[in-house]
Amino acid sequence: MSTPPSGPSGLLGDLQEVVGPAHLLTGEDLLASYTTDWTGRYSGTALAVLRPVDAAEVAGVLEVAARHGAAVVPQGGNTGLVGGSVPRARLAGGRPQLVLSTRRLTGGLELDRSSRLLEAGAGTTLAEAARAARHAGLHPGIDLAARESATLGGMVATNAGGLQAVRYGPMRARLAGVEAVLADGTVAARLSGLAKDSVGWDLGALLSGSEGTLAVVTRVALRLEATPVHRVAALVALDEVSSAVELVTGPLRRLASLEAAELTLEAGMSLVCETAGLAPPPGAGGAGAWLTVEAAADDDPTDELARALADPRVLETAVAGDAAGRGRLWAYRERHTEAVSRLGIPHKLDVSVRPGRLAALLARLPDEVEKRAPGARIVVFGHLAEGNLHVNVLGPPLEDDAADDAVLRLVLELGGSISAEHGVGVAKTPWLRLARSAAELEVMRRVRAALDPGGVLNPGVLEPT
Numbered sequence: 001m002s003t004p005p006s007g008p009s010g011l012l013g014d015l016q017e018v019v020g021p022a023h024l025l026t027g028e029d030l031l032a033s034y035t036t037d038w039t040g041r042y043s044g045t046a047l048a049v050l051r052p053v054d055a056a057e058v059a060g061v062l063e064v065a066a067r068h069g070a071a072v073v074p075q076g077g078n079t080g081l082v083g084g085s086v087p088r089a090r091l092a093g094g095r096p097q098l099v100l101s102t103r104r105l106t107g108g109l110e111l112d113r114s115s116r117l118l119e120a121g122a123g124t125t126l127a128e129a130a131r132a133a134r135h136a137g138l139h140p141g142i143d144l145a146a147r148e149s150a151t152l153g154g155m156v157a158t159n160a161g162g163l164q165a166v167r168y169g170p171m172r173a174r175l176a177g178v179e180a181v182l183a184d185g186t187v188a189a190r191l192s193g194l195a196k197d198s199v200g201w202d203l204g205a206l207l208s209g210s211e212g213t214l215a216v217v218t219r220v221a222l223r224l225e226a227t228p229v230h231r232v233a234a235l236v237a238l239d240e241v242s243s244a245v246e247l248v249t250g251p252l253r254r255l256a257s258l259e260a261a262e263l264t265l266e267a268g269m270s271l272v273c274e275t276a277g278l279a280p281p282p283g284a285g286g287a288g289a290w291l292t293v294e295a296a297a298d299d300d301p302t303d304e305l306a307r308a309l310a311d312p313r314v315l316e317t318a319v320a321g322d323a324a325g326r327g328r329l330w331a332y333r334e335r336h337t338e339a340v341s342r343l344g345i346p347h348k349l350d351v352s353v354r355p356g357r358l359a360a361l362l363a364r365l366p367d368e369v370e371k372r373a374p375g376a377r378i379v380v381f382g383h384l385a386e387g388n389l390h391v392n393v394l395g396p397p398l399e400d401d402a403a404d405d406a407v408l409r410l411v412l413e414l415g416g417s418i419s420a421e422h423g424v425g426v427a428k429t430p431w432l433r434l435a436r437s438a439a440e441l442e443v444m445r446r447v448r449a450a451l452d453p454g455g456v457l458n459p460g461v462l463e464p465t
């Protein structure tokens with residue numbers, strides 16, 4: 001699998017001693033899938049990819065990297081959308097860069113049914129964790145379309161949100177503990193799984209959203225939820241986007257069974273139908289917006305969902321209670337990311353505002369983008385109940401960030417966040433100073449310097465430029 005050690009004075013040789021020759025990868029072909037991100041927008045060169053199998057090997061890799069002055073990019077499933085999971089040419093300051101892949105950190109999956117907890121290696125994918133939980137009548141309370149590749153460690157590192165955050169919160173809220181390795185090789189773990197524990201700082205909370213800059217997460221304890229007996233999905237066609245916002249912030253938000261409320265618009269719907277060969281959705285031709293809604297409860301929630309959707313602004317609704325039918329309805333929403341990528345590499349902006357300001361954001365977005373990037377194509381979709389929109393801008397060259405700037409400044413003007421759930425990575429660093437005060441950035445800098453004084457972990461990520 002790997003070529004013999006070479007390169008800067010003994011670095012590869014020392015790394016090979018830690019992970020073994022089969023798990024030190026070098027050479028362009030072997031490294032290709034680790035050095036370019038899912039979007040295709042971000043890539044760089046790595047001296048090697050390391051595939052440690054446990055926390056001790058992770059500690060060994062970090063210790064060797066620090067000793068040889070190398071930078072380390074932690075990588076899980078490489079489904080991140082902000083360029084934080086791959087090496088970057090300029091940002092490591094000329095140091096050799098290593099990718100530390102966590103995909104072999106999958107050992108020791110444990111399920112505690114009575115405490116509703118799952119503990120697993122950080123390289124375990126969300127889908128694997130969900131399958132293990134399902135056997136016990138439980139589920140992780142977090143779901144995203146990249147579930148087959150996204151890892152638990154990557155989801156902690158980005159504080160992933162996803163489709164069910166409206167009910168169960170983002171990854172930070174799902175965490176019951178972590179084990180992590182600091183840049184100097186210290187292994188810190190708090191995996192007690194306790195519902196209440198106030199002894200000092202919460203390691204998991206500190207690492208949620210840290211994007212591989214503070215430590216490498218090696219093990220994750222997740223809170224699980226009981227799987228509801230009944231589940232129903234609806235694809236709802238509405239006259240216009242403001243109706244979708246009002247429905248979600250009004251009657252749908254009051255449903256205790258609401259598990260997802262996702263927005264799609266005409267531009268995205270036609271694109272998905274065209275590229276994925278899907279039949280026209282309900283309301284095609286007349287609708288201005290669609291909601292994909294899912295409700296789940298032990299008592300069948302179909303009637304209460306129907307009551308919440310009994311609104312003159314609803315043009316047509318398709319409902320499904322069985323898994324295959326729900327999958328067909330969800331395809332219209334879930335295939336958006338893939339459909340957009342087929343048009344080229346988009347400017348991807350994952351933003352949030354308070355739900356009450358969504359209508360203003362959606363109304364002003366097209367004009368603000370048009371002013372700065374005339375003729376650009378915009379595809380918007382997202383997790384409407386949390387005020388989280390994914391704004392994809394196609395057309396402007398990737399190095400031209402005028403459209404990004406227009407969208408992010410508008411969001412900030414409305415009191416929103418420049419990253420709702422994907423993180424900052426390298427994609428959003430130019431706007432960090434607008435999004436956080438100098439004092440907040442100083443706190444981040446000091447915490448990072450304390451945990452990683454040599455700047456080994458993910459240089460350039462989550463750092464203001």
Ligand SMILES: Cc1cc2nc3c(=O)[nH]c(=O)nc-3n(C[C@H](O)[C@H](O)[C@H](O)COP(=O)(O)OP(=O)(O)OC[C@H]3O[C@@H](n4cnc5c(N)ncnc54)[C@H](O)[C@@H]3O)c2cc1C
Pocket residue numbers: 038073074075076077078079080081084085102122143144145146149150151152153154155156157158159160161162163211212213215216217218337338421422425458461
């Ligand atoms: C089709 C598609 C749909 C998506 N939908 C959603 C969605 O609905 N909601 C959402 O929030 N995201 C979504 N994403 C983005 C992505 O799946 C998440 O950001 C996910 O959490 C990344 O996990 P990963 O294992 O792929 O991490 P990677 O992409 O490998 O890494 C992401 C970041 O985490 C760091 N990292 C990874 N593993 C570790 C670790 N063990 N320790 C420390 N740092 C680590 C990396 O350095 C990088 O900065 C989607 C992506 C795709 C492609």
